[in-house]
Amino acid sequence: MTRSTYLFSLVCLIIAAVLFGRVIPAWTLSLATVAASNALIALGIVVLSRTGNVSFGQGLFFAAGGYGVALLAHSWGITDAVLQVVIGAVCGGVLGLIIGPLIARYTGIFFGMLTLALSMVLYGALVKTTVLGGSDGFNVGRPTLFGTAFTDPRDADFMLYAVSVVATGLAGIAATVFFRSQLGLMSLAVRENNLRVEYLGTSANRIVTINFVIAAIFAGASGALSLMAQRHIDPQFAYWTTSGEFVFIAILAGSQSVAAVFVASLALELVRSFSNLYLPNTWQLVLGLFLLAVILFLPRGIGSLWTSAKRKPNEPPPSPVIVEKGSAT
Amino acid sequence: MNFFLTIILDGLIEASWLFIVALGLTLVFGVLKILNIAHGSFYALGAYLAATAVTFVAARGLPPALGFVVMLVSVAIIAALIGLVLERGLLKMFYGRDEVVLLLVTYAVFLMLEDITKLIWGVNPIYANQPYELFGNVEFAGLFYVGYDLALIPMSIAIGLAVWFGLNRTVTGKIVSAVIHNAEMSASMGVRINRVYAIAFAVGVLLAALAGALTAPKISVQPGLSSEVIILSFAIVVIGGLGSVEGAAVGAILVGMARAASVHLLPQAELFMIYLIMAAVLMFKPEGLFRRETARRI
Numbered sequence: 116m117t118r119s120t121y122l123f124s125l126v127c128l129i130i131a132a133v134l135f136g137r138v139i140p141a142w143t144l145s146l147a148t149v150a151a152s153n154a155l156i157a158l159g160i161v162v163l164s165r166t167g168n169v170s171f172g173q174g175l176f177f178a179a180g181g182y183g184v185a186l187l188a189h190s191w192g193i194t195d196a197v198l199q200v201v202i203g204a205v206c207g208g209v210l211g212l213i214i215g216p217l218i219a220r221y222t223g224i225f226f227g228m229l230t231l232a233l234s235m236v237l238y239g240a241l242v243k244t245t246v247l248g249g250s251d252g253f254n255v256g257r258p259t260l261f262g263t264a265f266t267d268p269r270d271a272d273f274m275l276y277a278v279s280v281v282a283t284g285l286a287g288i289a290a291t292v293f294f295r296s297q298l299g300l301m302s303l304a305v306r307e308n309n310l311r312v313e314y315l316g317t318s319a320n321r322i323v324t325i326n327f328v329i330a331a332i333f334a335g336a337s338g339a340l341s342l343m344a345q346r347h348i349d350p351q352f353a354y355w356t357t358s359g360e361f362v363f364i365a366i367l368a369g370s371q372s373v374a375a376v377f378v379a380s381l382a383l384e385l386v387r388s389f390s391n392l393y394l395p396n397t398w399q400l401v402l403g404l405f406l407l408a409v410i411l412f413l414p415r416g417i418g419s420l421w422t423s424a425k426r427k428p429n430e431p432p433p434s435p436v437i438v439e440k441g442s443a444t
Numbered sequence: 445m446n447f448f449l450t451i452i453l454d455g456l457i458e459a460s461w462l463f464i465v466a467l468g469l470t471l472v473f474g475v476l477k478i479l480n481i482a483h484g485s486f487y488a489l490g491a492y493l494a495a496t497a498v499t500f501v502a503a504r505g506l507p508p509a510l511g512f513v514v515m516l517v518s519v520a521i522i523a524a525l526i527g528l529v530l531e532r533g534l535l536k537m538f539y540g541r542d543e544v545v546l547l548l549v550t551y552a553v554f555l556m557l558e559d560i561t562k563l564i565w566g567v568n569p570i571y572a573n574q575p576y577e578l579f580g581n582v583e584f585a586g587l588f589y590v591g592y593d594l595a596l597i598p599m600s601i602a603i604g605l606a607v608w609f610g611l612n613r614t615v616t617g618k619i620v621s622a623v624i625h626n627a628e629m630s631a632s633m634g635v636r637i638n639r640v641y642a643i644a645f646a647v648g649v650l651l652a653a654l655a656g657a658l659t660a661p662k663i664s665v666q667p668g669l670s671s672e673v674i675i676l677s678f679a680i681v682v683i684g685g686l687g688s689v690e691g692a693a694v695g696a697i698l699v700g701m702a703r704a705a706s707v708h709l710l711p712q713a714e715l716f717m718i719y720l721i722m723a724a725v726l727m728f729k730p731e732g733l734f735r736r737e738t739a740r741r742i
Contacts, residue, residue, distance in 0.1 A: 169544045217727065224479055224543055225726065228682050232722045235675060239716035356671055359551055366548055396562060403556035410549060411537065 121286060129284035133277045144272050145344070146384050151279040152340035154380035155286055157364035159276040159333030162290055164370050165299070166323045167306030168222060172230030173361050175214075175237050176207035176331040178353035182247065185255045185348045199339045207335015211328040219323040222309065234353050241350035253350025255342060279340050286333055287373045293329070293375075299317030302326055363402070367409050369416015379417055381387045447607045450587060450654040451704045457593045459700025460600035461659045465673060466680040467607055468651030474624045474687035475644035477543060478535070481550040484674025485557035486523060486649045490656025491665045492565050495572035498661070502574045512575040519657040520650055527649030531642045554670065562667055569664035576661040596658060603651070608689055620644060624687065679722040685732025694733060 139147070156173055163170055180203030187202055188194045196262060224290050242250045260274050293299045301322050304312050309319040332405055351357060360383075368379035372399065386405060390398040469483045494515045500512035530553065538549050579591025579618055611617040622630045623640045631637045656669075663669075680699050684691025706717045725733065 221726070224547070226478075227544065227547070228678065229723065229726045232679070232682070232719050232726065236716055236719040236723060239719055243716065354671075357674060362548070363551075397559050399555040400559035400563075403552040403554075403559075406548065406552040406555070407534075410541075410545060410552070414541070416618075440641070 122292075125284075125288050125291070127313045129281060129288075132284065132438045137273065141269065141272065142388075144276050146388055148272070148276045148279045148344050148380070149341075150381040150384040151276070151283045151335070151377070152337050152344060153361065153364055155279075155283040155340065156334045156337035156361045157289055157368065157380055158283070158286055158373065159337075159367035159378045160361055161370050161373075161376055162293070162333070163326050163330040163393060164365060165294070165302040165306060166326050167309075168226045168323065168327075169232040169362060169365075170327075170330065171227040171355065171358050172232070172234030173330065174231070174353045174355065174358035175234035176210055176334035177338040177341070177357065177361075178234075178237055178241065178348075178350070179210045180204065180335030181342040181348045181352050182206075182208045182241075182338075183335070184252070184339045184342050186247075188255050189253075191240060194256060194259045196260045196274065196343060199258055199343060200278065200282050200336050203339025203342075204332045204336040207338065208332040210335070211331025215324040215331070216320070216329040219320040219327060231355055231358070234358055235355060238350050238353040238355075241353060248349070250350055252347060252351075254347050257346060258343045275340075278343070282336055282340060283377070286336070287377070290329075290373050298322065298325060309416060343346050361403055363406060367417060369413070369418040371416060371418030372421070374376070375416055375418030382417070425432030446587065447708070451701070451708050453587070453589065453594075454707070455512055455697070455701035455704035456597050457700070458703050459696040460596040461655050462676060462680055462700055463600050463693055463696035464603055464655035464658070465652050465677045466684070466696050467604065467689065468648040468655075469677050470681045470684070470687055470689065470692045471607070472645055472648035473623060473681065475620060476535070476641055478546045478550060479543070479678075479686070480648065481547060481674060482494065482553035482650070483550075483652050483677060484558060484653035484670035485554050485561070486526070487656040487673045487677075488561060488665075488670040489526070490519050490523060490653025491660040491663070492561055492570070492656075493522055493653065494657035494660035495570045495665045496565075498572035499570075508574040508577070515572075515575070515657055515660075516654065519653050521649045523653030527646030528642055530649070531645040535645065535735070536638075536641075553673070555598070558667070558670060561670075565665075567667055569666040571664055572660045574661070592661060599658065603654070604689070604693060607647075607651075611689065627701045676718065679718050682722050682732060683725045685734040688732065688734040691732055691734030 156177060160170060160173060183206030184193075184199045184203050188199070190299040193199065193202065218226065218229055219231075221287070241247060247253065257271055258275070260278070301312065301317065304315075305319045305322050309323075312319045312322070338352060341352070364376065364379050364383055367383065368375040383402075386401060387398060394401060455631040460567055467481070468486075469480060469672060470476055470739075472480050472483070479551055497518045498508075501514050502508070532554070535546070536548065538546055576590065576592050579595050582589050582591045586735045609617075611621060619630070619635055620640055620643075621636060622633075623637050627637050630640075676699060680695035681692055682695075683698055684695030686695070702717045702721055710717075
């Protein structure tokens with residue numbers, strides 16, 4: 116399959132997914148909307164994890180996107196759904212551009228901790244900002260699309276679903292293209308050994324920064340989508356447990372395939388709604404067991420269910436054990 | 445003058461229980477190289493167990509001093525057992541995997557414990573304040589303090605000294621230090637590192653639960669404690685340097701003071717301040733204040 120036919124088939128898949136939203140029942144529609152929006156931010160984490168870094172603070176950009184959109188909706192009356200997604204992405208991306216170069220020097224646990232700390236700085240600031248509603252947050256009106264206001268809730272839900280699926284789908288295609296590009300392949304090299312990448316003459320920090328900014332853009336757009344779905348925003352967007360859930364989806368998916376992110380996100384939403392229905396108040400228990408089972412039995416994510424067969428010969432060797440010297444008591 | 449004294453004393457009281465939690469976290473990281481997200485849940489578990497023990501004793505009309513002792517002993521025993529079971533039964537399966545994977549395993553444990561505590565103790569706040577009056581009120585330089593709060597400071601110093609002594613002045617402690625330094629080498633020298641791992645994790649859980657038990661009389665025990673405490677103790681160990689006992693002490697004092705100062709001077713900035721300090725430390729000294737630079741094999 117040539118590249119253009121491959122991309123064309125992916126676009127067809129998105130259109131099919133949007134049309135599919137017309138036939139499925141109403142409750143699955145909102146579930147799928149949330150799943151698509153979560154998949155977008157988790158996709159960012161997967162992009163970043165290809166450089167070997169996991170961000171535990173994507174809530175920072177998620178909240179930045181959400182609050183940016185909400186504030187502009189209030190002050191300038193920007194209610195167009197597509198425009199809101201773009202605004203969210205820009206908010207996340209700009210913040211990512213500021214933070215990315217600073218954070219790219221860190222690896223492993225320190226990277227995760229620093230991202231978590233930064234998102235908690237924002238959370239702490241938002242909770243105490245009374246102008247933005249403090250810990251209660253504030254409400255935002257229903258979005259419009261290309262000047263059309265949707266009064267029928269069913270139509271509005273479908274519009275949201277369509278926007279979410281298209282935004283996430285386009286991001287997925289972009290990620291697929293990116294993964295195969297020179298930069299995307301170099302990201303994998305950074306994961307294997309960032310110092311060797313430096314010796315070979317390119318900047319590992321720059322590669323991490325670019326991946327970080329992409330993740331931030333996706334997170335910001337996802338924040339905008341979440342805001343539209345909930346029509347309410349509060350500091351919980353930036354709390355560390357929110358970010359943890361997105362990391363959960365990314366781990367569930369594994370970094371093998373983009374499609375796995377969507378499947379993982381949908382699976383998580385299904386587990387959530389079913390455990391809400393049948394096992395109320397124990398949904399985190401179910402989630403924890405689910406996570407343990409995935410880490411134990413599918414260490415490379417659910418994506419490995421359908422990609423492992425053909426990719427195994429090229430599998431990178433396990434990275435050598437890094438012995439830390441002189442870690443103090 | 446009095447104003448600053450208030451901040452310093454309040455800060456030390458905060459620092460004392462935060463230090464005990466952070467000590468457990470840093471010990472577990474030092475030995476097992478696991479950043480334990482579930483650590484805050486063990487704190488909450490300790491607080492809940494303490495509340496149960498205290499109400500149990502109080503309901504039988506026994507003196508609160510006995511309640512205090514029963515609370516500490518029962519929490520210590522149960523927590524150490526839970527630690528052993530979790531390490532042997534669960535964490536063991538994931539050794540050798542990436543450190544981020546182990547982080548996620550503890551995240552899963554955090555999620556599960558969150559619901560398990562809700563299932564056992566419900567979602568309403570529980571109070572266990574009988575021991576709070578145990579030490580009376582103390583006047584100190586014109587300020588009135590609850591004796592229990594002030595008593596926390598020597599208690600945490602005693603616990604810190606005990607851990608320091610255990611690590612640096614006993615044979616077992618030397619073995620643990622060896623494992624912290626290089627687990628593979630220790631194993632080849634005949635150290636049973638599995639046993640060291642299990643004990644270190646159990647002690648870590650015990651310390652978290654003990655801190656929870658000690659603070660239970662001061663607070664209302666309710667859901668959400670764990671995610672709050674873990675975030676504070678993360679900040680402390682990152683400021684002090686992961687795996688460092690001295691670092692945990694300094695980090696706890698810094699965070700305690702920052703909390704007390706912002707409560708008195710700028711209540712809007714409480715959480716914000718702590719994370720700003722943590723981010724600043726990470727920016728300029730990513731290894732933390734008390735961790736030596738590590739060499740890395742390429």
